[in-house]
Every structure is written in structure tokens, then in C-alpha cells.
Amino acid sequence: MAAAPAAHADEDPATVPPRTAMSLRMPGGFAWGTANEHESRAALSMSKLYIADYSLRHGDGSPEDRALSERMIRDSDDGAATQLAGKYPQAIEATAGEYGLRATHGSSDWGRSSTSTADITDFLAAKQRTDPGSPIFEWMAGASNTAADGTPQNWGTAQLPGVQGSKWGWSDVGAPEVASASFGPSFSVAAHTYGSPADQSTDVLDALPALILRLAGSEGRLLPPVVAGLLEGVARP
Incomplete structure (x- = not known):
């Protein structure tokens, strides 16, 4: 299930500030x-994606497990x-x-687990x-506007054109730290930012044009339709 090695935005080191990690597949x-x-x-709450997937496919199949999984994804409960x-x-x-997520590690407290944006998008x-x-995709597509704890769910990758569903995560203590992951027709994208939701949205949207150019390649390769659509969605005058 491993993904192809990712290209890096090294043509412009300032494209994405180091506070933000971002991946697209x-x-x-x-x-x-x-x-x-x-x-x-x-x-953060991105680990709920992994917990939900396990409970749905390897759990006891109970209605309670499914209901709890839905609450985790829709409401980040x-x-x-x-x-x-x-x-x-x-x-x-x-x-x-199972999915070969090398930077993902569990903990006795799910809230202290770790992962990477590459692992989330590969998953x-x-x-x-x-x-x-x-x-999981249905619940991400029907995510609540406000999480169970009252946090708005509307930033980062969710603001990209073509997105059909998203999951968000944030820290409740210490310095601001947020994450988001989204999917659309034939793509998945994730971001993690040491900063605020607004910081992440800025970084994600500023990075997309460079991302598209990198995917296009230096040989003038034709863009896949979904990439062309993303480029059109962020075109600036």
C-alpha cells in the first residue's frame, strides 16, 4: 500500500513555512x-481516522462501535x-x-499518538x-460545522477546491497546533501546522500553485483533469 516517493517544493523553499507540513496523493x-x-x-484528532478504520473492519461489528466511529469523524468527539x-x-x-504508516505511533492515551501528513494521505x-x-468517507463528507467541543470545523485543506470531505484536529492545551485532512475525486491531502487555523489555511492555499507546477513537471506533461481543476480554482489575476 506504499505510495510513490513524493516530490518536494524545493524550487521555492519559502512556498510552505516550516511550521506547516503538507502532503497530497x-x-x-x-x-x-x-x-x-x-x-x-x-x-491530534487525526488518530480518530485510524481508530475508526480499525473498529469498523476488525472490531466486533456492533452498532455501538459504528455509532462511536461516526461521532469521532463527524463531530471529532x-x-x-x-x-x-x-x-x-x-x-x-x-x-x-497494515497500511505501512512508518511515522504513526500509538500511545496508551490516543490523544498523545503521533503521525505525519504523508501517513494520513497515504492512508x-x-x-x-x-x-x-x-x-469514513461518508462521515467526512457530512462533518458537522461545529465539533462536539464547540470548535468550528472549516479550515485548512477543507478550503481547497474539489474537496468532498474533511477531518480536523487541534490541541486543547499549550501553543496552537492544528491539522486537517481532506479527500476529493481521486486525491487526498493533509496538513499539520504549529499555529492557528488561519495560519494553516494561508499556508495550504499559498502552497497549491507551486504544488500544481511541480506536478506538471519540466517536460510539459499534461495535467490530470483533477489537477487542472485545482489549478483553475486557485488561479489568481
Whole structure:
């Protein structure tokens, strides 16, 4: 399930500030990421994607598991995550092993687990290839405007054109730290920022044109339709 090696935005080191790690995966071997995309950072609520996937496919199949998984993804409900992580303490490590997520590590407290933007996008891309009917995509597409704790869910990768569903994460203590991951037709994208939701949105949207140019390549290769659509969506006068 490993993705192709990602190109880096090294044609312009200032494209993405080091506070933000970002990755994008597409079919046909298209992969892009910032130089720090494999850096293991706090998973925040992105770990709920891994817990939900494990409980849905390897759990006991109970309606309760499904309901808790839905609350984790739609509402980023911490209480639901604590219940499922307590029932399946191996979920994050097992999911990391199954999908080859090398920077993803579980913890006795799911909130202290770690992952990378590369791992998140590789996971979502693998799900799109092998399990496109997963309810995880339905729940991401129907995410609540406001999380269970009252946090707005509307920043970062969710603001990219073509996005169909998203999951967000944030730190409740210490310096601001946020994450987001989204999917659309044949692409997945994730970002993690040591900063605010507004910081992440700025970094993600500023990075996209450079990302598109990098994917196009120096040989004038034709852009896949979805990439061309993304470029059109962020074109500036």
C-alpha cells in the first residue's frame, strides 16, 4: 500500500513555512509533499481516522462501535474516541502496520499518538483504492460545522477546491497546533501546522500553485483533469 516517493517544493523553499507540513496523493503515481511531510508530529484528532478504520473492519461489528466511529469523524468527539481506544487499544499501531504508516505511533492515551501528513494521505489514498465504500468517507463528507467541543470545523485543506470531505484536529492545551485532512475525486491531502487555523489555511492555499507546477513537471506533461481543476480554482489575476 506504499505510495510513490513524493516530490518536494524545493524550487521555492519559502512556498510552505516550516511550521506547516503538507502532503497530497493522487492516482497514477502523483505524489507531493513538503520536505517535512514524513515528520512525526502530534496526531491530534487525526488518530480518530485510524481508530475508526480499525473498529469498523476488525472490531466486533456492533452498532455501538459504528455509532462511536461516526461521532469521532463527524463531530471529532473525544469521548467516543476514548471509549473505542479503550476497547481497541491496539487500533492505531495495528492500522499503522497494515497500511505501512512508518511515522504513526500509538500511545496508551490516543490523544498523545503521533503521525505525519504523508501517513494520513497515504492512508486515505489506500482507502480510496481498496475500500471506497468505507463509511469514513461518508462521515467526512457530512462533518458537522461545529465539533462536539464547540470548535468550528472549516479550515485548512477543507478550503481547497474539489474537496468532498474533511477531518480536523487541534490541541486543547499549550501553543496552537492544528491539522486537517481532506479527500476529493481521486486525491487526498493533509496538513499539520504549529499555529492557528488561519495560519494553516494561508499556508495550504499559498502552497497549491507551486504544488500544481511541480506536478506538471519540466517536460510539459499534461495535467490530470483533477489537477487542472485545482489549478483553475486557485488561479489568481
